[in-house]
Amino acid sequence: MSAIWYECKVKYRKLQETGEQKLVTEPYLVDAISYTEAEKRINEEMGAYVSEEFKITNIKVCNYAEIHPFENADRWFRSKVSLVSFDEESGKERKANMYLLIQANDVKEAYDNTVNVMKDTMGDYTIPAISESLIMDVFPYFSGEESDLEALEKFNTLKASKPVYEEVEDSGEFLEISEEATA
Template identity: 70%
Template sequence: MSATWYECKVKYRKLDEATGTQKVKTEPFLVDAISYTEAESRITEEMQAYLSDSEEIKITNIKVANYAEIHPFENTDRWFKSRVSLIAYDEESGKERKTNMYLLVQANDVKEAYDNTIEVMKGTMGDYTIPAIAESPIVDVFPYFSGDENEVERIEKFNAAKNSVPLSSEMDETLELADVLAVAASEEEE
């Protein structure tokens, strides 16, 4: 299942580090969500870390972002949009065909963004080129899951247990994680 990323433009008061004053800024953030409604809910929740209790935010725009993949790297502070052209050869016509995809890669400068894009594309079997890399205005990225191994493992167990438990008319189809795992564990013991 691939992630759907939503770019959310948020208007809020932010401390300007250069002058030390509060300024109203509109900045884009990226949120992994299932729908526009969930994206709005998640960005509102995530923005609470940037604000004090009395401050409010205004979401001015939400749109589906066209990123195929998001790649954070440690010790970096900016996001770059890398355009990668995948090259395929059409055997019938004998022509080369390029398909573009966009990656959001974290880096400190353009050269590092290029190196990180090469690192990400290392396992690619086909030919590709990187025709463009530009700094993205994205301030921060909020993935649905943190990528924590324990969390990923828990979700995989949940999905496996959910698929292995037959649903009867008495069981609610909206099972909670604990319910599914408890039923799966009791079946294993028997």
């Protein structure tokens, strides 16, 4: 059975970097069986993070086929993947779209991570769109069985790892890129 993902918008007072508190509404993603379970799960998860009162302003079903956390990434991106198939009866090419939620630091990395996730796909596919998602965090469901606990630990380790930025020295010069490199 595949997961059903619910986007839950939560309104609460968030401490800003300036030290002031600001009322924000942020979307979170939970894996649940029903709206009722999604509400229960987001209450439990947010209760651990938010010390003050919070309000769930909206819950809706999301159409993500898969969620993929990656190490050293801090943002979530929505990747649209079009699976290409050939309809022999009509002789036409058909595309079936699916959406992946991919963790990355920028759009290029999200594209690379999407290609990495899709590398074992037998059929043809294209990636027509990648956009940054407003999702703040993802809370998958784990049953508590030992194999699930290992999966939960791995998911949370990947999700919580901090981005590693390489320091690049800027010489102030422009680099010329040959036509062969861009082809």
